[in-house]
Amino acid sequence: MENIVDIILDAEQIAILTHTSADGDALGSSFGLAFAMEYLGKNVSVFLEEPIPKSLDFLPGQQFVSEYKGNKFELCICLDTSDMTRLGKRADIYSCAQKTITIDHHTTNTMQADGLWIDQRASATGEMVYNLIKALNIEVTRDIAINLYTAIVTDTGGFRYSNTTPESHIITADLLSKDVPFAEIIKRVFDTVSYSKLLLLRKALQNLTMHFNGKVAVSYLLYDDIKSVDAQTDDFEGLVNVGRNLEGVEVSLFLREETKHIFKGSLRANEYVDVAQLASIFSGGGHKRAAGFSSEDNLQNTIDKVLAEIEKVL
Numbered sequence: 001m002e003n004i005v006d007i008i009l010d011a012e013q014i015a016i017l018t019h020t021s022a023d024g025d026a027l028g029s030s031f032g033l034a035f036a037m038e039y040l041g042k043n044v045s046v047f048l049e050e051p052i053p054k055s056l057d058f059l060p061g062q063q064f065v066s067e068y069k070g071n072k073f074e075l076c077i078c079l080d081t082s083d084m085t086r087l088g089k090r091a092d093i094y095s096c097a098q099k100t101i102t103i104d105h106h107t108t109n110t111m112q113a114d115g116l117w118i119d120q121r122a123s124a125t126g127e128m129v130y131n132l133i134k135a136l137n138i139e140v141t142r143d144i145a146i147n148l149y150t151a152i153v154t155d156t157g158g159f160r161y162s163n164t165t166p167e168s169h170i171i172t173a174d175l176l177s178k179d180v181p182f183a184e185i186i187k188r189v190f191d192t193v194s195y196s197k198l199l200l201l202r203k204a205l206q207n208l209t210m211h212f213n214g215k216v217a218v219s220y221l222l223y224d225d226i227k228s229v230d231a232q233t234d235d236f237e238g239l240v241n242v243g244r245n246l247e248g249v250e251v252s253l254f255l256r257e258e259t260k261h262i263f264k265g266s267l268r269a270n271e272y273v274d275v276a277q278l279a280s281i282f283s284g285g286g287h288k289r290a291a292g293f294s295s296e297d298n299l300q301n302t303i304d305k306v307l308a309e310i311e312k313v314l
């Protein structure tokens with residue numbers, strides 16, 4: 001972290017990036033860090049691939065979001081992003097920057113950087129950003145606290161996932177002391193469901209199948225199903241958990257046809273299957289109990305191949 005602090009202190013213009021389909025940890029970490037960089041007098045911009053999802057539009061710091069005009073940055077900080085493909089169309093901002101920093105908690109991180117900080121024990125990148133802000137001697141303001149709280153609470157599923165640690169709670173306790181409206185945030189990110197998401201859930205349930213004596217749940221959404229309900233990117237969030245939460249299930253696989261003939265796969269495990277390992281067989285990655293991959297094969301082949309790999313580890 002010392003190296004990262006030095007690189008930050010040396011730079012004037014800073015770009016902050018996070019992964020495509022940015023979630024609570026991605027956006028909360030980015031905006032939280034952007035406020036801290038502004039406090040240090042830096043010229044800071046956040047570049048996103050897509051518009052901010054409705055469930056996260058309460059996050060302060062959206063004034064930092066800029067449109068990329070092709071300029072080169074002194075420093076680019078990449079957050080919560082395990083590899084270059086997850087930067088989408090913004091990969092050049094990172095590769096063209098004079099200096100780079102990557103801060104992430106994914107076990108499968110393959111990024112290269114002048115300052116590389118990977119901590120697999122961190123429940124969220126937001127935890128790491130919190131520790132960085134402390135190391136920079138910056139006061140945690142309410143705006144920073146709302147962002148980092150959202151980052152940690154979303155990546156731990158409301159402190160319910162096994163990645164939750166005493167450290168997550170200690171950091172969150174400090175954040176809550178900054179008057180964070182936590183009940184409203186929890187309601188917004190976990191309990192509020194859009195009508196289009198409800199329609200997708202109905203379709204996903206119709207497509208649900210069980211395998212290996214109920215140990216594996218598989219579901220999917222096809223491109224036309226998704227188009228027909230005018231789905232938002234965050235409408236898919238959590239659909240994989242429907243299978244994971246079924247009694248007796250160890251692994252849940254959820255596939256969605258993101259663009260015609262390209263499937264985005266999500267894998268979740270409950271107790272013992274390492275889905276990061278499974279996802280890596282299909283050039284994906286993630287965490288032990290939550291991972292993802294992409295497939296350009298057709299639906300049935302994709303399901304068959306993943307099931308064959310799951311069978312080996314069950």
Ligand SMILES: [Mn+2]
Pocket residue numbers: 025026080105123124125155
């Ligand atoms: Mn994360």
